[in-house]
Amino acid sequence: MGFAFQRFLQMLLLVVIALLAVFLTQRLAPGGPFDGERPPPARILENLRAYYDMDLSMPAQFNAYLFGMAGREINDQGKFDKVYWLSLPEDLQRVTVGSQAEDGSGESLVQAWCPWDEWLTSFFVDREDERPFRKCGIVRGDFGLSMVRRSVYVNDYVREGVPATLRYAIPSLLFALGLGIPMGLYAAYNKDKAADVAMVSVGMFGTVVPNLVMAPLVVLLFAIGLDNLLHWLFVDTLEWIELTRRQKRSGLNWIPSGRPGGIMHYVLPTIVLGTAILGRIVRLTRAGALEALNSNYVRTARAKGLPGRIILFRHVFKPAILPVVTYLGPVAAAILTGSLIVEQAFALPGLGRQFVTAATDRDYSLLMGTTVILLLAIIFLNFLVDLTYSWLDPRIRRSGSNS
Amino acid sequence: MTKITLKSALLATTFVVSSSLALAQNVFNVGNGGEPGSLDPHAISGTWESSIARDQFVGLYTEAADGSLLPGAATGHTVSDDGLVYTFNIRNHSWSDGTPVTAHDFEFAFKRILDPATAASYAYLMHIIDGAEAFNGGDGSADDVGVRAVDDNTLEVTLANPAPYFIAQTTHNTAYPVPKHAVEQYGADWARPENIVVNGAFKVSEWNIGDRLTVLKNDSFYDAANVSLDQVNFYPIDDVNTELNLYREGELDVTSTVPADDIAAMRDEFGNEVMITPYGGTYYYAFNTTIEPFNDPAIRSALSMAIDRDFITENVNTSGVDAAYSFVPTSIPGGYSPQQPSWAFMSYGVRVAKAKSIMEDAGYSADNPLSVVLSYNTSEGHKNVALAVSDMWAEIGVEVELYNSDVSSHYDARQAQDVQVGRAGWIWDYADAENLLALMTEGVPYNYGKYMNPEFEALMDASYLQSGAERIATLEAAEAIAMEEAALAPIYYYNSLHLVADYVEGYVANGDDRHPSRWITLSD
Numbered sequence: 001m002g003f004a005f006q007r008f009l010q011m012l013l014l015v016v017i018a019l020l021a022v023f024l025t026q027r028l029a030p031g032g033p034f035d036g037e038r039p040p041p042a043r044i045l046e047n048l049r050a051y052y053d054m055d056l057s058m059p060a061q062f063n064a065y066l067f068g069m070a071g072r073e074i075n076d077q078g079k080f081d082k083v084y085w086l087s088l089p090e091d092l093q094r095v096t097v098g099s100q101a102e103d104g105s106g107e108s109l110v111q112a113w114c115p116w117d118e119w120l121t122s123f124f125v126d127r128e129d130e131r132p133f134r135k136c137g138i139v140r141g142d143f144g145l146s147m148v149r150r151s152v153y154v155n156d157y158v159r160e161g162v163p164a165t166l167r168y169a170i171p172s173l174l175f176a177l178g179l180g181i182p183m184g185l186y187a188a189y190n191k192d193k194a195a196d197v198a199m200v201s202v203g204m205f206g207t208v209v210p211n212l213v214m215a216p217l218v219v220l221l222f223a224i225g226l227d228n229l230l231h232w233l234f235v236d237t238l239e240w241i242e243l244t245r246r247q248k249r250s251g252l253n254w255i256p257s258g259r260p261g262g263i264m265h266y267v268l269p270t271i272v273l274g275t276a277i278l279g280r281i282v283r284l285t286r287a288g289a290l291e292a293l294n295s296n297y298v299r300t301a302r303a304k305g306l307p308g309r310i311i312l313f314r315h316v317f318k319p320a321i322l323p324v325v326t327y328l329g330p331v332a333a334a335i336l337t338g339s340l341i342v343e344q345a346f347a348l349p350g351l352g353r354q355f356v357t358a359a360t361d362r363d364y365s366l367l368m369g370t371t372v373i374l375l376l377a378i379i380f381l382n383f384l385v386d387l388t389y390s391w392l393d394p395r396i397r398r399s400g401s402n403s
Numbered sequence: 404m405t406k407i408t409l410k411s412a413l414l415a416t417t418f419v420v421s422s423s424l425a426l427a428q429n430v431f432n433v434g435n436g437g438e439p440g441s442l443d444p445h446a447i448s449g450t451w452e453s454s455i456a457r458d459q460f461v462g463l464y465t466e467a468a469d470g471s472l473l474p475g476a477a478t479g480h481t482v483s484d485d486g487l488v489y490t491f492n493i494r495n496h497s498w499s500d501g502t503p504v505t506a507h508d509f510e511f512a513f514k515r516i517l518d519p520a521t522a523a524s525y526a527y528l529m530h531i532i533d534g535a536e537a538f539n540g541g542d543g544s545a546d547d548v549g550v551r552a553v554d555d556n557t558l559e560v561t562l563a564n565p566a567p568y569f570i571a572q573t574t575h576n577t578a579y580p581v582p583k584h585a586v587e588q589y590g591a592d593w594a595r596p597e598n599i600v601v602n603g604a605f606k607v608s609e610w611n612i613g614d615r616l617t618v619l620k621n622d623s624f625y626d627a628a629n630v631s632l633d634q635v636n637f638y639p640i641d642d643v644n645t646e647l648n649l650y651r652e653g654e655l656d657v658t659s660t661v662p663a664d665d666i667a668a669m670r671d672e673f674g675n676e677v678m679i680t681p682y683g684g685t686y687y688y689a690f691n692t693t694i695e696p697f698n699d700p701a702i703r704s705a706l707s708m709a710i711d712r713d714f715i716t717e718n719v720n721t722s723g724v725d726a727a728y729s730f731v732p733t734s735i736p737g738g739y740s741p742q743q744p745s746w747a748f749m750s751y752g753v754r755v756a757k758a759k760s761i762m763e764d765a766g767y768s769a770d771n772p773l774s775v776v777l778s779y780n781t782s783e784g785h786k787n788v789a790l791a792v793s794d795m796w797a798e799i800g801v802e803v804e805l806y807n808s809d810v811s812s813h814y815d816a817r818q819a820q821d822v823q824v825g826r827a828g829w830i831w832d833y834a835d836a837e838n839l840l841a842l843m844t845e846g847v848p849y850n851y852g853k854y855m856n857p858e859f860e861a862l863m864d865a866s867y868l869q870s871g872a873e874r875i876a877t878l879e880a881a882e883a884i885a886m887e888e889a890a891l892a893p894i895y896y897y898n899s900l901h902l903v904a905d906y907v908e909g910y911v912a913n914g915d916d917r918h919p920s921r922w923i924t925l926s927d
Contacts (some may be wrong), residue, residue, distance in 0.1 A: 047519040047522040151443055162613045353613060
């Protein structure tokens with residue numbers, strides 16, 4: 001409990017620091033979300049800045065981003081005042097929006113509407129007909145509206161992007177582990193023989209070739225090369241049937257080169273992302289297994305005459321995968337950062353692609369949102385790794401409870 | 404024996420493939436470039452967004468397959484003698500939920516896009532309407548905007564000054580109607596797929612972010628009888644090579660672009676499926692005319708003269724672009740002839756000699772070179788052009804320092820007049836020479852070089868009060884002045900590149916690169 005709570009506090013602090021860092025760096029970088037080949041004229045830029053609260057001072061903007069807006073109030077000139085939850089000096093918390101109230105009559109505060117409020121109050125209140133606007137701050141579960149893609153909430157990108165990334169990130173992890181651990185064990189058992197060199201080389205090849213190169217390479221080999229080969233072998237058969245031009249061009253399309261779809265669509269992204277971490281897993285497993293094979297308890301087990309199979313599973317396997325488990329934290333980070341390139345190359349709708357476009361578009365809110373989610377994912381996975389590790393190796397558990 | 408077995412296995416597969424394709428015969432798969440950010444015609448700015456908006460909404464006028472003007476939500480219009488008051492007759496048609504489209508929807512839409520609270524980045528295109536600029540800038544009131552629904556079927560628009568291009572502008576997404584009843588009900592969320600109401604040929608049915616946006620034929624569209632497609636899928640694929648592979652596999656029927664580095668290879672592979680057409684815009688270098696020595700027309704001309712455009716279009720940008728000597732592209736319709744400087748017809752050798760002597764007269768030579776900072780936004784293509792140009796300028800005693808930054812910073816610097824010579828490009832908003840020439844008038848934010856010439860201004864001002872051939876002649880005279888003075892250095896005219904499968908019909912080349920799905924048919 002103490003351990004978990006301590007980690008939770010660390011995590012929270014890390015997120016706040018990261019938020020502040022991203023918030024400041026992107027605003028200090030030249031340019032902004034409304035620039036581009038053809039940025040709008042100055043007056044329109046002012047409207048846009050007001051729309052996204054960028055007319056406030058920097059501390060007030062950060063306040064608005066974290067804690068959101070309480071609502072809008074119509075002042076005596078018939079214009080809107082923005083009112084924020086957290087009290088700041090008067091000039092920071094109220095800003096007049098350059099628009100007139102439609103009827104000019106409303107006197108009370110127009111309440112903002114928030115995703116979490118709805119969730120909390122959905123049992124009591126029917127909020128269907130009052131959603132004037134939504135600026136709630138991330139403490140109330142709202143990452144805000146994208147600044148470049150004007151009608152999409154960052155929450156939408158997260159909701160659709162996270163499952164899309166997981167759909168090939170998890171298979172690629174399983175692929176790397178399922179292939180890498182046996183390869184490492186096999187290499188250890190055949191130390192310094194040709195098989196050892198082969199296993200390690202194959203693994204390292206995938207790791208040293210960057211995703212950026214690997215992606216077009218596998219597309220060329222499997223999606224295009226293989227398809228052309230099949231065409232070449234069976235072209236007379238295909239022409240024998242009266243196919244439309246359209247169908248002929250589609251070809252067999254056995255392994256698609258991109259886009260989400262059936263299971264075959266995930267073959268190539270899984271290979272690219274999986275091979276990127278394969279080499280490390282092979283080498284770590286091999287090192288762990290070698291250490292175990294040279295240890296006294298394996299020698300004793302051999303001397304007892306235990307069958308090799310039992311020795312492998314009971315005495316070698318666990319110490320062999322321990323270093324791999326420690327490495328899973330960095331692996332998770334590698335997969336998530338690798339997703340930036342893989343999603344671009346295979347036209348997959350994940351979070352990594354949104355992260356990249358957000359950075360180049362200077363889409364402040366989208367970049368903040370995706371950073372927080374990626375950060376939380378990496379922190380959470382590291383936390384899981386810590387737990388798994390202490391479960392696998394009792395020595396860790398003991399030293400942990402002592403301190 | 405083996406081969407026969409394989410054959411029959413394959414036969415079975417093919418039957419499955421063909422039957423599933425037969426069901427989906429009228430589905431059009433479009434590589435659409437970027438991820439759309441909105442379906443609200445007032446909240447969009449990218450071409451990949453307006454292509455979707457164009458399928459969902461019809462403005463007062465609309466475009467035929469070849470880009471020419473066609474009555475849309477209006478059946479026709481009249482113009483007052485002073486060219487200021489346009490009266491449109493609204494067609495009897497309805498929104499996709501059955502509510503009639505009325506002149507009130509147009510009035511509401513025009514005022515909505517101009518409302519500062521809407522914060523529409525393209526609202527400036529509507530500033531031609533009387534009172535619009537003041538309201539949009541936060542100084543005026545919606546009541547003073549010159550748009551009025553006289554009755555359900557009559558819309559009256561009053562312009563700030565005569566604008567013969569106004570009808571062409573009504574085809575743009577900024578002038579689309581929006582459903583008053585839906586916007587009032589849902590606020591900013593009205594354009595989300597679950598709420599949206601449209602008056603165009605198609606209506607969104609599904610939007611999977613990052614994967615695809617699907618629109619289905621709108622049966623309540625007034626011309627639905629002549630719409631052949633049942634469904635259009637827009638795929639947001641921004642990686643050129645990924646898009647190419649998906650086209651190869653038949654997942655796309657049309658691509659948003661073509662890898663431009665090797666057009667010859669593309670032609671070998673795809674033959675006449677490669678469609679390269681002039682696009683309404685110009686790639687150019689802007690000189691900062693507020694600083695020495697670029698305030699001198701002779702120096703600017705010398706720099707422009709020394710650019711070997713043919714070399715650039717043959718060796719640097721090999722995507723089939725044409726060399727440009729005028730700012731208005733040659734693809735401009737309507738009888739306008741783009742104006743080139745007098746030296747444009749000289750051979751390149753003669754031009755360089757002339758440029759060299761101009762530079763020498765001004766005291767610059769190989770021993771005492773003029774140093775110029777040439778800025779561009781980071782991109783392989785821009786860099787290659789800049790490298791070629793700096794070699795060409797070295798010939799006439801100019802020492803170039805290249806400076807690149809990302810597009811946002813590049814723009815910031817240009818606005819701040821922090822640039823000596825900077826790359827820029829312009830694609831027309833509406834196919835009229837005025838749209839480009841206005842970039843060289845005073846006070847326009849996109850006049851990056853702050854070019855200013857009273858004679859040019861006077862001609863531009865006069866053109867707004869003219870029409871027809873007289874107006875075209877005035878605009879031509881204005882461009883001739885600006886080009887002779889090298890207000891900027893045009894380099895090439897943009898083109899658009901697509902792969903269009905041979906069974907796609909109705910995808911017709913036009914300078915706006917607009918291809919409404921309404922006109923597309925798929926033959927087998």
